[in-house]
Amino acid sequence: MIIDVHGHYTTAPRQLSAWRQRQIASAGTPFTEELVITDDEIRETIIEGQLKLQNERGTDVALFSPTAGGMAHHYGNEETSKQWTRTVNDLIYRVTQLFPDNFIGVCQIPESPGVSPANCIPELERCAEMGFVACNLNPDPTDGYWTGPPMTDKWWFPLYEKLEELEMPAMIHVSMSCNPNFHGTGAHYLNGDQTVFMQLIQYDNIFKEFPGLRFVIPHGGGAVPYHWGRYRGICEQLNNDEDLIERLMGNIWFDTCVYHHAGVKFLIEVIGAQNVIFASEMIGAVRSRNPRDGNNYYDDTKRYVDAIKDLSDADRQTIFEGNARKVYPRLDRELKKRGK
């Protein structure tokens, strides 16, 4: 079984973004409009989109969440974020109900700049009840200005407690960038990945306080594997501890959203299969085909893993399935319930 832990509903019917635009434009006045999308409209976008590629590429199930760029937590206020979050999570829920074999829900949470992340707990609980198995956690709700506290600040701890209790891992995933310095998918995304990894190193070991907290850092961990010597060295220097980075990696996984074969191979060689978790974020940042690589899709990351000849069967299984079942216990239980 091949589980893709990183999928967003980037193909959602246009009514969604139109509704969101009207919601944003309504700022300060009540906005009570319900989003109207039919089941058939959802079916069409999935069948012609992510499901088609799942079948073509030979993956089985995707963890599916609202678009990352669309979270855009900086718009409006806490209520704006709550309404938007419930609306997109409900849409994801419908996808998981219409295509239960192929999509399992991962939720957005209603973060808002300056508002305690504890405000996200009710939505997290609601989503857990609806069968969602994880959440996306935006380390920068300002969307490109990074004026909030680091992820190791106590500010975030109520959320971490709840994530532990619910056995939901968090994918650390920034949203759009409003900062003209940072291109979204080409800078802000990767900056976010390595920035948070470094915050975790600076703290010593947050997982001593939250042993059940699990972070998936997407996009192959940003620059981290490529600069593994830098991170290891800085970690040793800062904490005077040669093994801390290994202990941190007991609760951190990097996904395989690295869009060339050499990069995915490097990731697995440097970090090891036990911390690499299969994902493609398909129909995402890079939707085109690579003219220099057989005109295959850049984001067909399964090809890159398949092409690593000297990967053992056990490691391949760990990356494609084992780690996902381990990191996402709710997913594992759900799959087992279905006899998988």
Next chain:
Amino acid sequence: MIIDVHGHYTTAPRQLSAWRQRQIASAGTPFTEELVITDDEIRETIIEGQLKLQNERGTDVALFSPTAGGMAHHYGNEETSKQWTRTVNDLIYRVTQLFPDNFIGVCQIPESPGVSPANCIPELERCAEMGFVACNLNPDPTDGYWTGPPMTDKWWFPLYEKLEELEMPAMIHVSMSCNPNFHGTGAHYLNGDQTVFMQLIQYDNIFKEFPGLRFVIPHGGGAVPYHWGRYRGICEQLNNDEDLIERLMGNIWFDTCVYHHAGVKFLIEVIGAQNVIFASEMIGAVRSRNPRDGNNYYDDTKRYVDAIKDLSDADRQTIFEGNARKVYPRLDRELKKRGK
């Protein structure tokens, strides 16, 4: 000959930082104190520091600049930055005069948030006259808040014209981070590298307007080589041009400040020797030894290049010397003048 293009005077006598602290503390009142450091004090820090490691590691000459983190352009105002910049550049000049065979100057420039980079031109010219061959260019003079314009904004163009005219390349190098989200060497540095690379992709091709402008992106290009598929794909999508990224690489080089063997090998394999330029940034971000790699220094990057068995002699020469002579014409002329 082995040229290290990335060295900072991190071992400068303590009077320097003490002077700087007093200068910052003087904010708003005249500060006329001269920095007092003797030649012997400079000699001692170099002989026991960078020169010792040059000899031990077998490199010949380093391009040497003020500490990157110390540039700290956000402090005070334009005058603060000018005074500080002249002071540290003068100190670098003295190092190059005391050790002319081993150190060639690269200057800091007096950037200041909100102030036109054209203000840096007089200092750039002064340094060129003193034999400096390049400058460090901070893409974020706010030091961690990124509220200025991207490097492709016309704002920067007067500086680019002057760099072209003087045949000085710029190393794109952020300074310290005041933002608690961004660790300096573990996040802000690498974020800066990939952020600027992505800005260049977004612009189409700034080197059409400035064909003589050359950027060295340090720390192995941040996350760029590891995510080369992502950057290539985004570049193709944004610009509808399959070859733009190659054309951009006609004016961009990545240095080898990647602190493990696998990373340096990967860099050269993915990017190719023609765009990789030897550097160590030694006595910098990671000053310790790697207990898992023969207890050698993390930042002894020459070892990593040496250990790539299948690198041709021609490529090795390109990385160690050829690219530096090509990218830094003033360096090449100076070396030739000395019969090297």
